[in-house]
Amino acid sequence: MKDKxxxxxxxxxDYVKSGMNLRHCDHGGxxxxxxxxxxxxxxxxxxxxxxxxxxxxSIEQKPEHILLKSLMFPLDYIDLHLARAGHxxxxxxxxxxxxxxxxxxxxxxxxxxxxxxxRF
Numbered sequence: 835m836k837d838k839x840x841x842x843x844x845x846x847x848d849y850v851k852s853g854m855n856l857r858h859c860d861h862g863g864x865x866x867x868x869x870x871x872x873x874x875x876x877x878x879x880x881x882x883x884x885x886x887x888x889x890x891x892s893i894e895q896k897p898e899h900i901l902l903k904s905l906m907f908p909l910d911y912i913d914l915h916l917a918r919a920g921h922x923x924x925x926x927x928x929x930x931x932x933x934x935x936x937x938x939x940x941x942x943x944x945x946x947x948x949x950x951x952x953r954f
Contacts, residue, residue, distance in 0.1 A: 835947065838940055839901035840893055845933045846908030847887065850880050853915065864888065883907045902944055909937060 854877045856863050865881040866872050872881065887893065887904050896904075912934055916923055923931045 835944060836898050836901065839898060839905065839944070842905055842933075842937045842940055843887055843893065843901065843908075845929070846905075846912060847884065849912060849930065849933075850884060850908060854880055879907070880911070883911075898944070899948075902941065905937060905941060909934065909941070 851863055854863055859875075859881075860866075861869065861872065861881070863877070863881055863884050865878065865885045872878060875881065883904075893901065893904075912930055913923070916926075916930055916934065921928065921931055923934050
């Protein structure tokens with residue numbers, strides 16, 4: 835399960851970065867707590883998420899529940915972007931819609947697995 839959660843984080847990194855205007859960003863889309871301009875930027879949420887989930891960070895060391903939590907932002911972010919673009923996520927075959935469907939199912943699978951109660 836952990837490998838699936840880590841794999842699911844790959845696509846949204848590129849998706850989030852592609853939607854950001856980084857021409858004037860001195861930090862390449864990574865939040866810098868020491869730069870007051872970062873707190874005022876239009877993409878502060880995206881930068882914070884990217885900083886916490888960068889592929890350079892050893893996400894393999896993170897526990898599954900943290901990886902799952904890391905998927906919540908891109909699920910909402912991508913879902914909102916797709917809705918604004920008029921995609922029907924249930925029927926659309928584009929990469930973003932496929933990622934969203936697959937990741938929602940992965941999250942549901944994780945939640946079923948971790949919340950199931952054994953009778954024994």
